[in-house]
Amino acid sequence: MPTMHRSGAAMAWNVFKFCTALRGLGSIMILLVLGVVGVTYYAVVLTNYGPALYDGGLDSLIALFVLILFHCLLIMLLWSYFSVVLTDPGSVPPNWRPSTDEERGEADPLNGQEFNSVQTDLPKPRVRYCRKCNQLKPPRCHHCSVCGRCVLKMDHHCVWVVNCVGALNYKYFLLFLVYTFLETSLVTVSLLPHFIAFFSDGEIPGTPGTLATTFLAFVLNLAFALSVMGFLIMHLSLVAANTTTIEAYEKKTTPKWRYDLGRRRNFEQVLGTDKWYWFIPAYSDEDLRRMPALQGLEYPSKPDFDSEEF
Structure with a gap:
């Protein structure tokens, strides 16, 4: 028995060290993201397409289009990214x-004795x-x-944003993925001719440093475009x-899901109902007032849901 106790204590200590390491790693990941952005900006704007603006003709028009689209996507990417980093995902007040029995949907408030029995006695706590x-x-x-805390509608902890992804910042995380995929795809396509030129027999303009930066970018x-696409x-x-990543794992054998309201309403539970706000990391005041799901404490469910089926 003492051996088992020491083993359990060692495991808990190792898990704690792992969690502490993840918290420290997060700051490094932010610097890594900004580093990739910096290398990309240097390769696209300063090395290749910025100077091409002065070439004249079709090359200048192409360069202008690439630079405008690049900067627009970059602004949205960074706006979404720092919105995820700086927004609390949601904590339990x-x-x-609860004012109702969340599992049965009954309207009678629970009293203190019921809370005690809920916590310890029931095999399937309500x-x-x-x-x-x-x-x-x-x-x-x-x-x-x-x-080290409970997170509302937690999806996962992301070291890339040094934060949990939960009810209050999941939309921002989703937009960060969208704009990262679009931006990295644009950069990949725009730098592809320069990348191919590395393997040609002709002379390539530029210094070894700029050529290496273009290749690296x-x-x-x-790599980011391919990985982010799957994510x-x-x-x-x-x-x-x-559903969330955690819920998808928990209900992988469940035939029905109580919060599945239909594809359109499901997207509105994350993006809001105001379409003007769908593509920016923000919500309209009206959505914040009338959509409890955006606050992370209450969620609409199917009216005909039968809890006995779960």
């Missing part, structure tokens, strides 16, 4: 108590309880070991089903 935070958990809320953006497709499918 102090002394939060209201979930986090033993690490010592508090009740709203629906779709999960505890993040890296952040092409390889990095191609983006996965998250679009999750939004279409109104």
Whole structure:
């Protein structure tokens, strides 16, 4: 028994070290993202397409188009990225108590005795309880070991943004994926002729440093475009089903999902109903007022949902 105790303590200590390392790694990842942006900007704007503006003719028009689109996507990418980094994903309010039985959908408030039985006695608790935070958990809320707290509608902890992705910043994360894919794809296509030129027999203009930067920028953006494409497709499918990465894993054998409201309404639960705000990391005041899902504590579900089927 003492051996088992020491083993369990060592495992907990190792997990704690891992979580601490992830928190420290996050700051490095932000610098890495900014470094990739800097290398890309130097290769596209300063080395290749900026000077091409003075060539005249069709080359100047192409360069102007590439530079305008590049800067527009870059602004949206950085806006979305820092919105994810700086926005709290959503925490459980102090002394939060559900006004209804979230699992059965009944309108009668739960009293203190029911809370005690909910936490310990029932094999299938109606209201979930986090033993690490010592508090009740709203629906779709999960505890993040890296952040050390419960996060509303937690999707995952992302080291690239030094933050959890949850109810209040998931839209921003999704837009970050969209604009990263578009930007890296644009850079890959625009630098492809210069990349091919490396393997030609002709003379290539530029210094060894600028040529190396162009080569590096092409390889990095191609790698990011391919990896982000798969990640983006996965998250679009999750939004279409109104689920998160954690929930998709938890319900992988479940035939139905109570929060699946139909594809259009599922997207509105993340992007909002105001289409003018769909492509920017912000919500309209009206959506924030009338859509509880955007606050992370209450979520609409199917009216004919039968909890006994789960």
